[in-house]
Amino acid sequence: MKSNNSNRRKFLQEAGLFSAAAFMPSASHKIQDATERFAPFVQEKSIAPRLRFGVIGINHGHIYTMANSIIRGGGEFVAYYAKEPDLIKDFAKRYPTAKLVSSEDSILNDPSIKLVLSSITPVERAPLGIRVMKSGKDYMVDKPGITSLEQLAEVKKVQKETKRIYSISYSERFENKATEKASQLVETGMIGKVIQTLGTGPHRMSIPSRPSWFFDKKYYGGIITDIGSHQVDQFLHFTKSTKGEVVASQVANHNYPQYPNFEDFGDLMLRGNGGSGYVRVDWFTPDGLNTWGDGRLTILGTEGYMEIRKNTDVANPHGPGSHLYVVNQKEMLYIDCKNVELPHGELLVNDVINRTETAMGQEHCFLATELALIAQKNATKITRTI
């Protein structure tokens, strides 16, 4: 992959970004955000630190969103461990008070640390989580949080034995303001009983910015396991399904023959005990879009529907940001969500302290990933040449 690495360096130079930023999906379009990202993190909300946490593995930029969310919710970021000097360099700037330690065990053996966060390479996330839980700590991991059904079985076993929290950061729900707002409004009955969710999650490839594990499903688990797991989470959440099955699923590599172990397209139909769902994910965000992906979620209810335009409103003055549209028996509404608060971090900190499940049920967390893993495993490979 020499040429790829060379392209990646070129891209980073052009974008004026350090490599950690390169893992952010929106890196090429959010240079000003990158600047902000490397300034020391400042608490937005005054929740006094009440829980010491650490980080092990920072291989995807989502770790920034995760750490920020826990800090906002009352976490005190104490220590981190990672292997990659370039990633550490940028991370250290953002969290100057957290201490870089020399081994994973320094964190696992520190009894004052109650929660460990990770965005290590996907295939390593479950084994790490098992070590974290066995050390008596709770765990929040980037998605995909588990990359095979075998890993899932072992994680579930250890979680049951240790009674620790194994939380996966389904950030397209937890860290998206319009999705949070939709959760609140669906709960009021504004669109009646939810019948179906329809979610699309297009992502930008940004090939030069990607590490080699990105192109081999052996490491990231496949497109449905990876970016599809977000969508399955939302399907279960909005239909209030506690059981579910995969009706059909497909994956494809339509456009990247140079990466034979990569998948650029996946879709699936789901049926739950609370409603049904369809999910499409892909790596076809075109360069003309003003963000990393025009993710949408349409929630169909008996008395109306909501459409979440998660990251932008194409060719509309609303522009980038998180937008919610609602139509019900009474009216059509646009709801600007920029001031919506995201409670996930605070709820998870509460859960660690109180041994509750307010941020996300453990069964829900596992079921979302299980359905994604089943859909991935049984997916028909579309082999049509285009």
Add this chain to the structure above:
Amino acid sequence: MKSNNSNRRKFLQEAGLFSAAAFMPSASHKIQDATERFAPFVQEKSIAPRLRFGVIGINHGHIYTMANSIIRGGGEFVAYYAKEPDLIKDFAKRYPTAKLVSSEDSILNDPSIKLVLSSITPVERAPLGIRVMKSGKDYMVDKPGITSLEQLAEVKKVQKETKRIYSISYSERFENKATEKASQLVETGMIGKVIQTLGTGPHRMSIPSRPSWFFDKKYYGGIITDIGSHQVDQFLHFTKSTKGEVVASQVANHNYPQYPNFEDFGDLMLRGNGGSGYVRVDWFTPDGLNTWGDGRLTILGTEGYMEIRKNTDVANPHGPGSHLYVVNQKEMLYIDCKNVELPHGELLVNDVINRTETAMGQEHCFLATELALIAQKNATKITRTI
């Protein structure tokens, strides 16, 4: 169905509409359009009449769109036959120069009439079409154009023997300006090679306006056969698929237990030799929407995507109408489609005269319906109580 008929009358009185208008999906929200509808039809474009056509059966208001399209394209509306006095009354006002005849045979036996249009009750459409083709005439029928696989087999056989045109009016493509515009732009390569289509077709129930056959799938064929056939047409068209299969399909009656033979929800996954597709159709358009249904079609390509907002742009100053959004490697665009011309009627008139297939290929027409019928027949019935 006494109470339904009584409700229907009440609705019609309230809306100030005659009953033919009641069959239009948007009746309750387009009173001014209804006024226009009953004014004599005026030719917008000056194509001299060059083809005499007739109408047999006007049980769905789509017949107005169909007749207008053929007149615009150079058709001369000569004669019509229908059984329902209230429907005839309104129809006559719109087409004062066409002659009401006393039997179907008056039209079938008139050698000067080359094309017959129909929106007779769905289950009667194929048998009528067979009689039309056997009389040596071409046929354009409202969708669903064929309501069972047995009917399809017979229609295909007779079509092959007679070499007549059996055209189904997939109006969500042919009579929708943004969809026509999208067809033109996809053809230019503006979004690269099409990979997938994702279509949703929500419709408003307007229960009081519906005739009794609307509520029994024995007469209309089921929700996928009916409103899903539009969507399958668009999937085949935009992916340029000439072969296809149904990956999975579902139907449900989520919210209308009082109509046990009605379906209010259906969805399906499709795979073709040119791309894949997903379709969702339902009868859940809420009263707050400013048109009969917020139909969308997203066309995903290797170099960009298009989103057609077919009938309205929710909570946006664009309002009702047909809107096209395009994002590709270069830019994000909104395209106002109100001045786009719809060529379908003219092309079909050409085809009747020239024995060509420029409006729609006969194989394509049958394949779209065949896939919808297969999806309907094999659909899993979602029985979850909500």
